[in-house]
Amino acid sequence: MLVEMRTYTTHPGKWRDYLALYEADGLQIQKRILGRMVGYYRTETGALNQVIHMWGYRDMNEREERRTVLMDDPDWKSYVVKMLPLLRSQESKILVPAAFFSPQWQE
Template identity: 60%
Template sequence: MIVEQRTYSLHIGAVPEYLKLYEEEGLAIQRPILGRMVGYFSTEIGALHQIIHMWAYKDLAERSERRAILTADPRWKEYAKKTRPLQISQENKILIPAPFSPWAIDDPALDLAALKS
């Protein structure tokens, strides 16, 4: 299992608008496709005006396949047009869970084959 951490730095004051758009539109598109949301966060202390979201995958191959399905989805393309102007930068990290982490074990209920059918 791997966890992808995505950090978006937004324009000052854009966090509420970004979160509203995501909750109203993006979540319903992204969650069924990417499957295993670890969490979705905004920052309060430290680097401000950031959104951090984390998704778990079996491996890099599954991540690539799910991300390809997402980026090809016309609904996602339309949604992304609305959020890109709010963004300044993006950073991705692939995290490897320690053996005792809850995300070290896969959930068979989130099998990629179900998404394709």
């Protein structure tokens, strides 16, 4: 199992707009297609104007399959056109659990 951690840095002060747009237009699409939301956060200290979301996958093949479906979804494409102007940068990391940890999401 693995977790993809995506960090989006918005333009200063635009994290509220980003979260409002995501809740209204993007959340249900991603939950339907990506499936396992592990967490969704915003930064309060440190690097500001960041939104971090994490999604769980069985393996890289499942991640690729689900993200391909997401990128082809017409509603997602429409959302992305509205969302991208709010962002300054995006970063993605693939996290694998330590040998002694087992993720707690449900299949």
